[in-house]
Amino acid sequence: MAGLTAGIYAARHGLSTAIVEQMMAGAQIINLERIENFPGFPQGIAGYELGPATQEQAMNAGVEMLMDTVASVSSDGDHLRVAGEGGGSYLGKAVIMAAGSTLRTLGIPGEEEYLGRGVSHCASCDGPLYMGQTVAVVGGGDSAADEALTLTEYTERVILFHRGDSLDAQQALQDRLAGQPKVEVRYNAEVVEVVGEDTVTGVRVRSADGENVEPVGGLFVYVGLEPNSSAVSDLVTLDNAGHIPVGLSMETPQPGLFAAGDIRQQSAAQLVASAGDGATAAIAAHRYIRSRDW
Numbered sequence: 001m002a003g004l005t006a007g008i009y010a011a012r013h014g015l016s017t018a019i020v021e022q023m024m025a026g027a028q029i030i031n032l033e034r035i036e037n038f039p040g041f042p043q044g045i046a047g048y049e050l051g052p053a054t055q056e057q058a059m060n061a062g063v064e065m066l067m068d069t070v071a072s073v074s075s076d077g078d079h080l081r082v083a084g085e086g087g088g089s090y091l092g093k094a095v096i097m098a099a100g101s102t103l104r105t106l107g108i109p110g111e112e113e114y115l116g117r118g119v120s121h122c123a124s125c126d127g128p129l130y131m132g133q134t135v136a137v138v139g140g141g142d143s144a145a146d147e148a149l150t151l152t153e154y155t156e157r158v159i160l161f162h163r164g165d166s167l168d169a170q171q172a173l174q175d176r177l178a179g180q181p182k183v184e185v186r187y188n189a190e191v192v193e194v195v196g197e198d199t200v201t202g203v204r205v206r207s208a209d210g211e212n213v214e215p216v217g218g219l220f221v222y223v224g225l226e227p228n229s230s231a232v233s234d235l236v237t238l239d240n241a242g243h244i245p246v247g248l249s250m251e252t253p254q255p256g257l258f259a260a261g262d263i264r265q266q267s268a269a270q271l272v273a274s275a276g277d278g279a280t281a282a283i284a285a286h287r288y289i290r291s292r293d294w
């Protein structure tokens with residue numbers, strides 16, 4: 001969302017603008033059934049509608065979409081060079097990093113082994129596979145709450161395991177969870193192992209009562225996000241969590257490099273905030289380019 005919005009603004013400011021995208025624009029929201037907090041959509045909007053619509057708007061504004069995975073960004077004198085994994089190389093007077101973040105894993109035994117065979121990060125993609133079953137969700141934030149609610153459309157029962165004693169999710173989502181009889185929230189409960197045969201059959205859970213194996217057909221993991229910032233780690237010092245430090249105009253300490261959305265330090269990690277960051281970064285990039293002799 002940050003990159004597409006930056007593209008719309010940069011192109012409309014008359015800058016020659018390209019977006020380098022590895023998969024599909026708005027990848028993080030593409031599976032979301034209903035986004036309820038993006039302004040302008042009183043009934044909510046699906047992520048798979050909002051993402052492509054924003055990309056179309058960017059292309060209508062004159063943005064060129066380039067398919068590549070960005071491997072690194074380096075300084076090339078006055079310009080910044082974006083290198084793609086496939087050997088592509090793109091030179092820009094300014095670069096806005098808006099590569100978002102990737103869902104974290106738990107790092108527990110069985111998680112990797114059963115990925116795609118019961119372990120998932122996408123409720124709307126894989127939920128239909130668990131029709132009538134009991135599934136587990138791990139996490140306590142907006143994503144975990146949102147995805148637990150999505151899973152109730154398919155499954156008989158959803159157990160939400162959370163390490164802490166209260167959820168971090170926004171109150172509106174917590175209220176919906178509380179009103180959904182299929183969801184049971186277990187606090188102070190840590191999933192420590194995924195167990196199964198051909199596919200997942202349960203999760204080992206540690207709590208104040210000790211450890212027990214809870215029988216579930218699937219495990220959906222939403223325990224935070226890892227910023228996709230490695231491409232600029234040689235240009236700027238990332239914070240401890242891997243976020244890119246920025247000033248109020250989304251500028252980084254590296255001249256010409258801006259960062260927007262989930263990838264930047266102290267991001268609200270929300271779509272509307274990412275869109276705002278993208279607009280701010282593009283306006284600042286336009287000012288930066290205009291202010292210099294090239």
Ligand SMILES: Cc1cc2nc3c(=O)[nH]c(=O)nc-3n(C[C@H](O)[C@H](O)[C@H](O)COP(=O)(O)OP(=O)(O)OC[C@H]3O[C@@H](n4cnc5c(N)ncnc54)[C@H](O)[C@@H]3O)c2cc1C
Nearest residue numbers: 001002022026027028069070099100261262269270271274
């Ligand atoms: C399950 C879930 C539910 C959510 N629900 C909501 C919600 O209801 N409301 C809300 O406001 N927010 C929600 N969010 C948060 C929201 O999705 C993010 O805050 C937002 O998408 C961040 O936008 P972004 O532009 O920073 O990153 P993204 O939207 O993730 O966009 C980053 C783009 O960069 C691309 N990319 C990454 N690395 C590279 C690379 N090396 N080379 C090329 N391209 C690359 C990706 O493919 C992607 O298209 C949710 C998130 C999750 C995971």
